[in-house]
Amino acid sequence: MKTPVIVINFKAYSESLGMHAIRLARMAEDISKETGVNFCVAPQWVDLRSVASQVQIPVFAQAVDSAVSGSFTGSNTIEAAKDALADGMLVNHSERRITLSLMSEIVSAAKTSGLVSIVCADTPKATAAACALNPDFVAIEPPELIGTGIPVSKAKPEVVTKAIEKVKSLNSLSKVICGAGISTEEDVAAALRLGTVGVLLASGVVRAKDPQSVMLRMAIATGAKE
Amino acid sequence: MKTPVIVINFKAYSESLGMHAIRLARMAEDISKETGVNFCVAPQWVDLRSVASQVQIPVFAQAVDSAVSGSFTGSNTIEAAKDALADGMLVNHSERRITLSLMSEIVSAAKTSGLVSIVCADTPKATAAACALNPDFVAIEPPELIGTGIPVSKAKPEVVTKAIEKVKSLNSLSKVICGAGISTEEDVAAALRLGTVGVLLASGVVRAKDPQSVMLRMAIATGAKE
Amino acid sequence: MKTPVIVINFKAYSESLGMHAIRLARMAEDISKETGVNFCVAPQWVDLRSVASQVQIPVFAQAVDSAVSGSFTGSNTIEAAKDALADGMLVNHSERRITLSLMSEIVSAAKTSGLVSIVCADTPKATAAACALNPDFVAIEPPELIGTGIPVSKAKPEVVTKAIEKVKSLNSLSKVICGAGISTEEDVAAALRLGTVGVLLASGVVRAKDPQSVMLRMAIATGAKE
Amino acid sequence: MKTPVIVINFKAYSESLGMHAIRLARMAEDISKETGVNFCVAPQWVDLRSVASQVQIPVFAQAVDSAVSGSFTGSNTIEAAKDALADGMLVNHSERRITLSLMSEIVSAAKTSGLVSIVCADTPKATAAACALNPDFVAIEPPELIGTGIPVSKAKPEVVTKAIEKVKSLNSLSKVICGAGISTEEDVAAALRLGTVGVLLASGVVRAKDPQSVMLRMAIATGAKE
Numbered sequence: 001m002k003t004p005v006i007v008i009n010f011k012a013y014s015e016s017l018g019m020h021a022i023r024l025a026r027m028a029e030d031i032s033k034e035t036g037v038n039f040c041v042a043p044q045w046v047d048l049r050s051v052a053s054q055v056q057i058p059v060f061a062q063a064v065d066s067a068v069s070g071s072f073t074g075s076n077t078i079e080a081a082k083d084a085l086a087d088g089m090l091v092n093h094s095e096r097r098i099t100l101s102l103m104s105e106i107v108s109a110a111k112t113s114g115l116v117s118i119v120c121a122d123t124p125k126a127t128a129a130a131c132a133l134n135p136d137f138v139a140i141e142p143p144e145l146i147g148t149g150i151p152v153s154k155a156k157p158e159v160v161t162k163a164i165e166k167v168k169s170l171n172s173l174s175k176v177i178c179g180a181g182i183s184t185e186e187d188v189a190a191a192l193r194l195g196t197v198g199v200l201l202a203s204g205v206v207r208a209k210d211p212q213s214v215m216l217r218m219a220i221a222t223g224a225k226e
Numbered sequence: 227m228k229t230p231v232i233v234i235n236f237k238a239y240s241e242s243l244g245m246h247a248i249r250l251a252r253m254a255e256d257i258s259k260e261t262g263v264n265f266c267v268a269p270q271w272v273d274l275r276s277v278a279s280q281v282q283i284p285v286f287a288q289a290v291d292s293a294v295s296g297s298f299t300g301s302n303t304i305e306a307a308k309d310a311l312a313d314g315m316l317v318n319h320s321e322r323r324i325t326l327s328l329m330s331e332i333v334s335a336a337k338t339s340g341l342v343s344i345v346c347a348d349t350p351k352a353t354a355a356a357c358a359l360n361p362d363f364v365a366i367e368p369p370e371l372i373g374t375g376i377p378v379s380k381a382k383p384e385v386v387t388k389a390i391e392k393v394k395s396l397n398s399l400s401k402v403i404c405g406a407g408i409s410t411e412e413d414v415a416a417a418l419r420l421g422t423v424g425v426l427l428a429s430g431v432v433r434a435k436d437p438q439s440v441m442l443r444m445a446i447a448t449g450a451k452e
Numbered sequence: 453m454k455t456p457v458i459v460i461n462f463k464a465y466s467e468s469l470g471m472h473a474i475r476l477a478r479m480a481e482d483i484s485k486e487t488g489v490n491f492c493v494a495p496q497w498v499d500l501r502s503v504a505s506q507v508q509i510p511v512f513a514q515a516v517d518s519a520v521s522g523s524f525t526g527s528n529t530i531e532a533a534k535d536a537l538a539d540g541m542l543v544n545h546s547e548r549r550i551t552l553s554l555m556s557e558i559v560s561a562a563k564t565s566g567l568v569s570i571v572c573a574d575t576p577k578a579t580a581a582a583c584a585l586n587p588d589f590v591a592i593e594p595p596e597l598i599g600t601g602i603p604v605s606k607a608k609p610e611v612v613t614k615a616i617e618k619v620k621s622l623n624s625l626s627k628v629i630c631g632a633g634i635s636t637e638e639d640v641a642a643a644l645r646l647g648t649v650g651v652l653l654a655s656g657v658v659r660a661k662d663p664q665s666v667m668l669r670m671a672i673a674t675g676a677k678e
Numbered sequence: 679m680k681t682p683v684i685v686i687n688f689k690a691y692s693e694s695l696g697m698h699a700i701r702l703a704r705m706a707e708d709i710s711k712e713t714g715v716n717f718c719v720a721p722q723w724v725d726l727r728s729v730a731s732q733v734q735i736p737v738f739a740q741a742v743d744s745a746v747s748g749s750f751t752g753s754n755t756i757e758a759a760k761d762a763l764a765d766g767m768l769v770n771h772s773e774r775r776i777t778l779s780l781m782s783e784i785v786s787a788a789k790t791s792g793l794v795s796i797v798c799a800d801t802p803k804a805t806a807a808a809c810a811l812n813p814d815f816v817a818i819e820p821p822e823l824i825g826t827g828i829p830v831s832k833a834k835p836e837v838v839t840k841a842i843e844k845v846k847s848l849n850s851l852s853k854v855i856c857g858a859g860i861s862t863e864e865d866v867a868a869a870l871r872l873g874t875v876g877v878l879l880a881s882g883v884v885r886a887k888d889p890q891s892v893m894l895r896m897a898i899a900t901g902a903k904e
Contacts, residue, residue, distance in 0.1 A: 012298040018309040045271040046306040063300025071429070072238040074289025074322035076300075080272040083244040096300035097777035100770065101821075104804050126782050128810035132844075133803055143779075166810075170848070203297070318552065325549035327595075330578050351585055352556050358580035358618075369553075392584075396622070464750040470761040497723040498758040515752025523881070524690040526741025526774035528752075532724040535696040548752040655749070 001058060001088075001116050001136065002038040003175065004222040005198035006188070006215070008205050009062060009090065010043045016206045021047040022054055024205070027212045029055040035219035038198075042090055045076050049084040058087035058116070063096045067105035078109045088116030090200075091135065094146055100129070107133040118200070120179060124162040131172035138167065139179035139200045149204075151181040153190030160194045185214075185221035192222060227284060227314075227342050227362065228264040229401065230448040231424035232414070232441070234431050235288060235316065236269045242432045247273040248280055250431070253438045255281040261445035264424075268316055271302050275310035284313040284342070289322045293331035304335045314342030316426075317361065320372055326355070333359040344426070346405060350388035357398035364393065365405035365426045375430075377407040379416030386420045411440075411447035418448060453510060453540075453568050453588065454490040455627065456674040457650035458640070458667070460657050461514060461542065462495045468658045473499040474506055476657070479664045481507040487671035490650075494542055497528050501536040510539035510568070515548045519561035530561045540568030542652075543587065546598055552581070559585040570652065572631060576614040583624035590619065591631035591652045601656075603633040605642030612646045637666075637673035644674060679736060679766075679794050679814065680716040681853065682900040683876035684866070684893070686883050687740060687768065688721045694884045699725040700732055702883075705890045707733040713897035716876075720768055723754050727762035736765035736794070741774045745783035756787045766794030768878075769813065772824055778807070785811040796878065798857060802840040809850035816845065817857035817878045827882075829859040831868030838872045863892075863899035870900060 008028060010016035016024055021043040028039035042060040043051045052059040061084075065075035081089055091106055092098050098106075103119065110117040117135040121127040122143045130138045140163040142156050152160055164176050175198075178191035183204035191199050199218075208214045234254060236242035242250055247269040254265040268286040269277045278285040287310075291301035307315055317332055318324050324332075329345065336343040343361040347353040348369045356364045366389040368382050378386055390402050401424075404417035409430035417425050425444075434440045460480060462468035468476055473495040480491040494512040495503045504511040513536075517527035533541055543558055544550050550558075555571065562569040563586070571587040573579040574595045582590045592615040594608050604612055616628050630643035635656035643651050651670075660666045686706060688694035694702055699721040706717040720738040721729045730737040739762075743753035759767055769784055770776050776784075781797065788795040789812070797813040799805040800821045808816045818841040820834050830838055842854050853876075856869035861882035869877050877896075886892045 009299060012292060012295050012301045012303050012306070014295045014305060017295070017306060044306055045300075045302055046274055046310050048272055049276060061300075065300075066238060069238050069240045069243070072321055073235060073316065073319040073428075074271075074287075074291075074302075075238045076271055077238050079240060080238070080243060080270055084272050090299065092778065093299040094779075095298055097779055099775035100778045100781065100804050100807055101772075101775055101800050103778065104801060104807070108803075122779050123782060125786075125811055126778050129778055129782070129807040132806035132810060132848075170810075202299075320553075323551040323553055326544065326552045326555065326578050326581055327546075327549055327574050329552065330575060330581065334577075348553050349556060351560075352552050354584035355552055355556070355581040358584060358622075359577055396584075461751060464744060464747050464753045464755050464758070466747045466757060469747070469758060496758055497752075497754055498726055498762050500724055501728060513752075517752075518690060521690050521692045521695070524773055525687060525768065525771040525880075526723075526739075526743075526754075527690045528723055529690050531692060532690070532695060532722055536724050542751065545751040547750050654751075 003197035004192060005038045005040060005177065006218055007040045007042065007060065007118065007177065007198065007200040009200060009202040010041065010206055011062070011202050012044060013206050017044060018047060021051050024211060025051045025055045025057070025059070028215060029057045031212065031215045031219050032057050035216070037219040037222050039215065048081065048086055052085040060118070061086050061089040063093060064089050064091070064106050067109035078106065078113055078115065081115060082113045086115065088118065091117050091119045093120045094122065094141055094143055104133050107135045118177065124159060124166050127163040127176070128166040128170060131167055131170050131174045134172070135174050137177050138174050139177040141180040145180040148181055149183050151183070151187035151190060152178060153187060153194055155181065157194055160196060164195045185217040188218045189221040229423035230418060231264045231266060231403065232444055233266045233268065233286065233344065233403065233424065233426040235426060235428040236267065236432055237288070237428050238270060239432050243270060244273060247277050250437060251277045251281045251283070251285070254441060255283045257438065257441045257445050258283050261442070263445040263448050265441065274307065274312055278311040286344070287312050287315040289319060290315050290317070290332050293335035304332065304339055304341065307341060308339045312341065314344065317343050317345045319346045320348065320367055320369055330359050333361045344403065350385060350392050353389040353402070354392040354396060357393055357396050357400045360398070361400050363403050364389070364400050365403040367406040371406040374407055375409050377409070377413035377416060378404060379413060379420055381407065383420055386422060390421045411443040414444045415447040455649035456644055457490045457492060457629065458670055459492045459494065459512065459570065459629065459650065459652040461652060461654040462493065462658055463514070463654050464496060465658050469496060470499060473503050476663060477503045477507045477509070477511070480667060481509045483664065483667045483671050484509050487668070489671040489674050491667065500533065500538055504537040512570070513538050513541040515545060516541050516543070516558050519557035530558065530565055530567065533567060534565045538567065540570065543569050543571045545572045546574065546593055546595055556585050559587045570629065576611060576618050579615040579628070580618040580622060583619055583622050583626045586624070587626050589629050590615070590626050591629040593632040597632040600633055601635050603635070603639035603642060604630060605639060605646055607633065609646055612648060616647045637669040640670045641673040681875035682870060683716045683718060683855065684896055685718045685720065685738065685796065685855065685876065685878040687878060687880040688719065688884060689740070689880050690722060691884050695722060696725060699729050702889060703729045703733045703735070703737070706893060707735045709890065709893045709897050710735050713894070715897040715900050717893065726759065726764055730763040738796070739764050739767040741771060742767050742769070742784050745787035756784065756791055756793065759793060760791045764793065766796065769795050769797045771798045772800065772819055772821055782811050785813045796855065802837060802844050805841040805854070806844040806848060809845055809848050809852045812850070813852050815855050816841070816852050817855040819858040823858040826859055827861050829861070829865035829868060830856060831865060831872055833859065835872055838874060842873045863895040866896045867899040
């Protein structure tokens with residue numbers, strides 16, 4: 001997956017449900033085409049198939065509940081993500097923590113299915129642990145900053161740099177994304193300066209008055225040119 | 227919702243994913259039109275919107291994770307079910323047990339949104355407890371029979387009749403569905419004879435060689451005429 | 453169990469661990485002897501056996517994880533509570549919610565073992581549901597008041613009175629305890645005036661500067677005489 | 679902690695509760711003194727304090743629910759284990775899986791408190807992930823062998839050797855224990871031959887007709903002399 005990357009988690013917000021999901025995904029696609037920056041969107045499961053069929057940017061599931069198909073009720077599977085033409089999935093988001101065992105199964109099954117995995121981790125240690133599973137990306141999210149609007153680059157830059165060091169010292173191929181408190185273009189620029197390959201954010205775009213201009217400013221802040 | 231009802235839970239089976247979900251739902255719709263028996267289907271979340279837009283029989287979510295929308299990742303909400311034009315949802319399935327507190331919130335929110343709720347319960351006592359929340363239906367599923375192919379009507383008819391008595395003694399308006407071990411038309415007929423208003427089943431239809439003929443035989447077994 | 457009752461949940465506070473657990477339990481026992489008011493204490497599992505062996509007032513487990521013994525690791529069972537000479541247990545506390553199915557098994561197994569069960573519920577509806585399981589007590593705790601120090605008797609007296617009405621209308625033998633925001637003797641008196649048979653509280657006693665005098669004032673506020 | 683080590687998980691068996699816990703722990707202590715092999719026991723929480731006060735061999739909690747003390751109900755904490763004079767704890771047992779985030783917090787807090795941690799993992803990958811948290815031991819337990827009585831040394835020796843290779847390649851100080859299907863002295867010997875420093879077992883000892891002679895044979899099989 002091309003980097004730098006800006007991943008927008010639609011969460012379970014009303015503002016990003018149904019036709020709003022399509023609208024936001026199209027905005028991201030437009031900005032992506034315009035600026036060459038890789039935008040990804042993670043709609044709710046109810047919108048996964050419709051969004052994936054209508055935009056060409058990468059579309060992610062917010063979580064997967066089971067690595068295998070079968071006799072499970074209410075579970076969202078790898079196979080379902082693949083069938084919906086999703087490109088990947090978030091794994092172990094702080095609002096959907098899973099066991100190490102399930103995380104390992106999901107990352108492996110994702111790889112087998114050709115899907116990209118972004119594993120969320122709260123500390124440099126958890127980042128190192130996640131790397132052992134060889135996900136494509138690890139999103140570092142100091143939990144005390146989630147939803148605060150305080151960017152980790154300001155409040156705890158050392159958490160990000162330590163996570164990156166850990167990954168390098170392990171010779172891991174996983175890339176680090178910055179995932180808490182990102183709400184402005186300055187936060188995006190700071191995240192990249194710290195050595196990450198992108199950002200994971202939600203309300204900063206989804207609940208913005210003008211999501212498209214926020215996305216545009218963030219794209220520009222990555223300094224990327226086509 | 228019209229009774230008798232035959233609710234088909236698609237679970238997370240490969241056999242009922244994507245275009246198979248549409249195909250099975252259309253079969254159910256055909257049999258429903260032909261026989262007048264109320265068939266409902268519960269596809270995976272990934273298929274909820276597409277199935278609901280393509281058939282006119284009631285479509286159910288297999289589970290809802292949150293009664294409210296908001297800052298949740300990977301959660302399927304009441305609002306999402308409504309937006310997808312679903313008609314209702316299973317609640318507390320044995321493969322997706324939830325707390326009493328969440329169950330209460332979901333059943334209330336479903337009612338407010340005009341959605342039908344089917345709460346699963348494993349014993350007559352749990353059925354009585356569920357009735358306190360006023361769901362539209364309670365599906366009684368003795369856990370030791372789930373997935374066995376042994377119909378509760380044969381193995382434990384008294385569990386079903388006690389559940390129905392409990393509901394009546396509480397003056398509850400909730401209706402009782404029979405939900406474990408149903409795989410043949412005889413099981414459907416027996417479930418109705420015991421006093422339930424329908425059945426909830428999964429593999430008996432989804433993994434049948436000829437799902438349509440199973441559905442037809444079950445519809446006929448309800449003895450219903452349009 | 454004699455009423456009115458004052459149940460003190462020791463939670464996982466440092467202030468009520470180990471020798472502090474014994475000390476607090478003895479204080480409660482002293483006040484109980486002095487005033488005739490039934491004090492119960494719910495220490496951590498690590499202290500359950502030692503507390504139960506050293507005081508004569510009722511001792512409760514804070515939670516039980518399994519109704520049966522067997523191949524479970526890290527689970528606290530009914531049999532373990534009984535073996536430790538505990539008198540009962542809290543069930544489904546807001547900090548330890550369980551499924552309806554497990555709740556039902558635990559309340560039944562408690563009864564069989566001669567142990568008292570106090571099921572926590574957050575709303576009048578959940579109280580009614582809990583009553584279907586025939587626990588000895590239901591503790592009503594509006595979740596928005598837990599830990600606030602705002603007594604339900606002031607903030608939401610109607611939640612308590614509705615819960616009591618529900619219980620009566622169901623002809624249930626379960627008694628209602630008031631369980632959120634209790635921190636002063638006025639709160640205890642108000643809870644009893646609303647028709648409950650007692651209170652469930654934690655930090656108001658455990659973290660008080662002088663727990664013994666708080667307990668004494670609460671005992672007096674029940675208006676009970678031996 | 680001295681190796682080789684034989685860790686006996688008492689689980690929630692009736693056969694290892696209360697006075698049986700004391701009896702089994704004393705047997706293990708006797709064999710330990712006699713043979714010089716390091717036996718550890720992991721009783722239920724209800725017995726943790728009494729066992730730890732009565733034997734001099736290492737005593738482990740089966741699980742910890744929270745790394746910190748505070749307003750939690752029904753949770754067993756690091757501080758409680760320490761207060762009970764336990765020497766360490768199992769973490770993430772297959773019957774008590776926890777999130778990576780909690781695992782990380784618990785292993786850190788254990789270290790700070792001077793307690794030994796044994797993290798359970800089901801695959802070589804999960805073993806590598808666990809090593810990132812620097813626990814004292816990782817117990818490798820292929821889940822398909824748990825409770826089967828089939829020793830991993832026979833059925834899947836490569837799972838154990840791969841786990842050990844992973845640990846070495848990471849320059850981790852964590853030591854590997856063999857933890858599934860161990861029931862005889864041959865299994866113990868085979869586990870050590872594969873390069874592990876010990877075994878974790880439960881029913882093989884706890885439910886044996888003559889636990890003491892099983893323990894003795896296992897001790898001898900380690901080939902250790904005082």
